[in-house]
Amino acid sequence: MADAAVRKRGFTRRTFLGWWIGSLMTATIVTALPPLLVFLWPAPPKGQRKGPLTIALDTPMDQITDGQAVKFSAPTSPNSAFIMADGGGGNAAGDLAFGGFVVKNQGKINVFAINCSHLGCSIALNESAKTFDCPCHGSRFHLDGTVLRGPAPAPLSHLTWKQGSDAKTIQVDGLTLGF
C-alpha cells in the first residue's frame, strides 16, 4: 500500500534529485571510461623508429647457390624487427618478423620473413627436402614461398631489402622496437 501511495504522488522533488544524481554519476563513469580503455592500448616506446637494418649474411649474396637458403636474424642490441612488405593468412603487410631467409631459387633471389602464414611460428629450412617447414602445425612451403602443404593459407611474406655496401650485407626495412 505504501508503494501505491508513493506512486500516486508522481514526480516529486525527490524523484527529480534522484534522476539528477543518477545522471551525474552515469555521465562521470561514461566520461572516464574511454580514456581508461585507451590506456590499455600501448603507446610506442620512446626509442621506437622505422629505418633500414643492416644485416650481415653468413654467406655473401654473390656466393649463394641455386636452391640455397640463408637464415638471418634481426639485431638484438637494440632490439629490432623486420617489417613485412606483404601479407596473406595470419601475416599482414606491416607485421613484424624477428628473422628471415635469403633464398635463391631458379636464379631468382627472394627475401622472406621467417613467420609462417598460418599463425606466425618460425619456419625452418628442411635441407634434404628443400622446403621450409613450420614446427607448430606442419605447414610446408616451396623455396619460392608458395604453400606446399597446409594449414598455411597463403605464401610467405616478403621483406623489403636492398644490397648493402658489400656482398656480405643487406639492408632490410625494419623497426627499432625501443624496449
Place this chain on the structure above:
Amino acid sequence: MAIPHPREIQMAVVNWLDERYPFTKAVDESLYQRVPNFANAFYYCFGGMVFILVAIQLLTGVFLSFYYVPDAGTPGNSPAYNSVLFIQNTQYLGWLIRGSHFWGANILIIMVLIHMSRVYWTGSYRAPRELNWIVGVIMLLCILALSLTGYLLPWDTKAYFATEVTIRIGGLTPPAQLGAFIRDVLQGGPVVGPPTLQRFFTIHVFLLPGLIVLLMYIHFRFIRAHGISEPL
C-alpha cells in the same frame, strides 16, 4: 587459584567473541547443513574437488610469486626464465610447488569439465538455477584465460610461440581493424615481447584470481539459496 580446565578457557574465548559478533551462529549456519540423501553420491563431489584444486592453485601460486621475476630481460638473459629455473632446480621443494601448480592447472580443467558434465547430466542447470550455470561458464572462461596467461610466464621457446599462436588467433577476429586492436592490446606492443609478459603476469596474478574468487563466492551463495538440485 585452581587451574581452569581447557574446556573452560575455550568457552570463555568463544563467549567473549560471541558477545561481540554471532560467530557460533555464523559457523553453524555455514557448516552444519543437512546433505539430502540423493546428494550422497560421489558425482556430487566434483564441484568440491574443483574448489580444492583452485585453492591449491592459489596457494602454490602465491608461493611461486615469492621467487618468480616478471621481467623478460634481454635476449639470452631473461630474469623471468632464470627465476623459473631457480624455482625448479635450486630452491628447496621448488620442483614440488611448481609441479603442483602445473599439474593442478591441468587436472583443474579436467575436473571442471567433469563437474559441468555432471551438472548437465542431472539437469541441475534448469530453472531457477540458470544464473549459476552462467556464473560457472564465466569461471570456465576465467580458468581458460588463466591457463593461457600462465603458459607464457616461463618465457621459454614453447611459451613464446604458443602465445604468438594464440594472440594471432585472437588477431584474426573480423573486421581486420578490430583484430589488430585485440592483438595490440594483448601484446602490449607491435610484437610478442617483454610488454606481453608484463601484461600476462598482471592478468594471471592479480586480475583473474580476484575475479574467480569473487565468482566462486557468488556461485556458492547461489547454491545455498537454491539448495542442491533434486535428481531428474
